[in-house]
Amino acid sequence: xxxxxxxxxxxxxxxxxxxxxxxxxxxxxxxxxxxxxxxxxxxxxxxxxxxxxxxxxxxxxxxxxxxxxxxxxxxxxxxxxxxxxxxxxxxxxxxxxxxxxxxxxxxxxxxxxxxxxxxxxxxxxxxxxxxxxxxxxxxxxxxxxxxxxxxxxxxxxxxxxxxxxxxxxxxxxxxxxxxxxxxxxxxxxxxxxxxxxxxxxxxxxxxxxxxxxxxxxxxxxxxxxxxxxxxxxxxxxxxxxxxxxxxxxxxxxxxxxxxxxxxxxxxxxxxxxxxxxxxxxxxxxxxxxxxxxxxxxxxxxxxxxxxxxxxxxxxxxxxxxxxxxxxxxxxxxxxxxxxxxxxxxxxxxxxxxxxxxxxxxxxxxxxxxxxxxx
Ligand code: F6R
Ligand code: MG
Ligand code: MG
Numbered sequence: 001x002x003x004x005x006x007x008x009x010x011x012x013x014x015x016x017x018x019x020x021x022x023x024x025x026x027x028x029x030x031x032x033x034x035x036x037x038x039x040x041x042x043x044x045x046x047x048x049x050x051x052x053x054x055x056x057x058x059x060x061x062x063x064x065x066x067x068x069x070x071x072x073x074x075x076x077x078x079x080x081x082x083x084x085x086x087x088x089x090x091x092x093x094x095x096x097x098x099x100x101x102x103x104x105x106x107x108x109x110x111x112x113x114x115x116x117x118x119x120x121x122x123x124x125x126x127x128x129x130x131x132x133x134x135x136x137x138x139x140x141x142x143x144x145x146x147x148x149x150x151x152x153x154x155x156x157x158x159x160x161x162x163x164x165x166x167x168x169x170x171x172x173x174x175x176x177x178x179x180x181x182x183x184x185x186x187x188x189x190x191x192x193x194x195x196x197x198x199x200x201x202x203x204x205x206x207x208x209x210x211x212x213x214x215x216x217x218x219x220x221x222x223x224x225x226x227x228x229x230x231x232x233x234x235x236x237x238x239x240x241x242x243x244x245x246x247x248x249x250x251x252x253x254x255x256x257x258x259x260x261x262x263x264x265x266x267x268x269x270x271x272x273x274x275x276x277x278x279x280x281x282x283x284x285x286x287x288x289x290x291x292x293x294x295x296x297x298x299x300x301x302x303x304x305x306x307x308x309x310x311x312x313x314x315x316x317x318x319x320x321x322x323x324x325x326x327x328x329x330x331x332x333x334x335x336x337x338x339x340x341x342x343x344x345x346x347x348x349x350x351x352x353x354x355x356x357x358x359x360x361x362x363x364x365x366x367x368x369x370x371x372x373x374x
Contacts, residue, residue: 002042002118002300003065005057006126006234007072008216009094009109012083013051017131019280020048021088024079028053031075040067042300049291050130050281051090052232053079056293058300063113069104076109110134110216112234117210119241122297125249125308127235129271131281132261132288134217134233135195136271140252141213142166142192144237144244145203146181151248154182159242167202168192169217180206196260196343205242213237232261246294250308253290256321258328262286266339269328272321275310287325 014021025046032044032055040059047054055072059065076095083091094108105111129136143150145164153160163181168191170176179188191198203213216234239246253273262269263285272289279291292308331337341349 001060001062001115002297003059003062003068003113003115004124004126004236004297005059005063005065005068005072005111005113006047006054006128006216006236007057007069007104007109007111008047008052008054008128008232008234009072009076010051010090010232011053011076011079011094012086012088012091013093014086014088016089017051017285018282020051020053021082021086023086024053024082024088027078027082028055028075031078032057032071035071040071043302045293045295045302045305047126047128047291047293047305048276049128049279049289050232052128052130054126054128054234054293056126056295056302056305058297058302060300063115064103064105066102069102069111070100072104072109073100073107105218108218110218110231110234112214112216112236114211114214114236114238116238118297118300121240123239123246124295124297125237125239125246126293126295126305127237127290128293129233129235129259129288129290130279131263131265131269131286132233132259132271133196133231133265134199134215135197136233136259136261136288136290137215137235138192138195138198138200139257141200141203141215141235141237142189143252144249145213146185146188150251151244153244153248157242160244162206164212165204165206165208166192166200167204168198169201170198171217172197176201178204212243246308250292250314253292253309254314254317256317256324258324259288260339260343261288266343267328268336268339270321270324272325273309273314273317276307283325284329287321 028046035041042058045056047056061068080092096108148154165180167178199217201217202211214236218231237249239249256270258268259271269287272287274289294306294308295302295304328337
């Protein structure tokens with residue numbers, strides 16, 4: 001069995017919240033190389049999107065390994081030290097606690113992991129999103145695994161014809177539930193259509209126990225009880241041979257959809273698929289974007305990455321996303337561009353309300369019909 005762990009954190013931005021400084025990337029690579037040389041991990045790739053560093057690691061320690069989570073914690077301490085030294089923005093932003101205590105979950109970084117038996121050929125895509133939140137994956141993952149207009153394999157490939165099981169997490173109640181598609185698609189859509197509350201956590205083959213796709217489902221705002229940064233999400237998808245083909249998985253990003261995040265974590269904007277060299281969130285601190293790291297896993301080694309959105313085939317999606325961004329930006333501080341109050345990650349509303357509280361008087365009761373004429 002091999003475990004693929006992707007642990008992602010913002011430990012400092014260059015410049016502002018737009019990107020990661022190359023020195024931080026070098027530090028993360030050097031730290032992971034030391035662990036690989038010692039044989040603690042099989043292989044690694046340091047990925048990036050916007051101001052987030054993603055530690056993509058293969059190892060034999062299973063999911064939720066204290067050892068592997070501890071390594072990620074140490075690497076992020078090292079990148080934070082670089083960020084502090086260069087006075088980069090928000091140094092150590094996602095490290096919410098001072099000390100590591102057995103798991104990195106709940107400490108700030110986003111985590112997606114899966115353990116599986118390596119197939120004769122194992123193509124995997126790791127998606128990294130910035131300036132958005134875990135619910136952003138709901139729509140594309142549904143398209144990949146449940147929509148035959150996106151994934152003809154659901155109709156054509158006998159190995160996929162039985163559909164898939166989706167496990168969703170209720171972020172508010174902290175409960176999980178499993179739904180089979182296509183038979184329970186409408187039930188599933190009832191929930192995942194509200195991505196700020198219900199997020200897809202895992203996808204399985206029918207009745208399966210080994211995930212074929214998994215997401216990071218932390219929400220920093222819920223962890224910390226107040227705004228501490230965006231909970232920029234990770235998605236891992238295994239592809240081919242009875243699973244969606246690489247092209248079917250990527251196709252799910254060709255019709256950009258609106259997600260929560262963008263400027264100040266308080267806006268609705270399109271999720272734009274970009275290549276590695278366009279992974280810098282600059283315009284209005286965005287727009288929200290996704291990069292795709294493609295690998296073939298071979299005896300635990302990460303053969304890759306290939307930049308999967310580096311294809312003119314996605315130019316139209318990028319253009320569409322920009323048009324959607326223009327339309328939204330015209331709304332300025334109005335909904336639906338600005339998120340509804342309860343979804344805004346940090347807001348001046350309570351302070352404004354307090355300051356003008358005594359201006360709000362009881363409105364006169366509305367009087368209708370005969371009563372009014374008296
Ligand atoms: C959104 C994000 C940025 C910041 C914004 C203000 O996830 O990280 O849009 O919210 O740049 O940042 P501060 O409050 O640090 O000045
Ligand atoms: Mg940041
Ligand atoms: Mg970020």
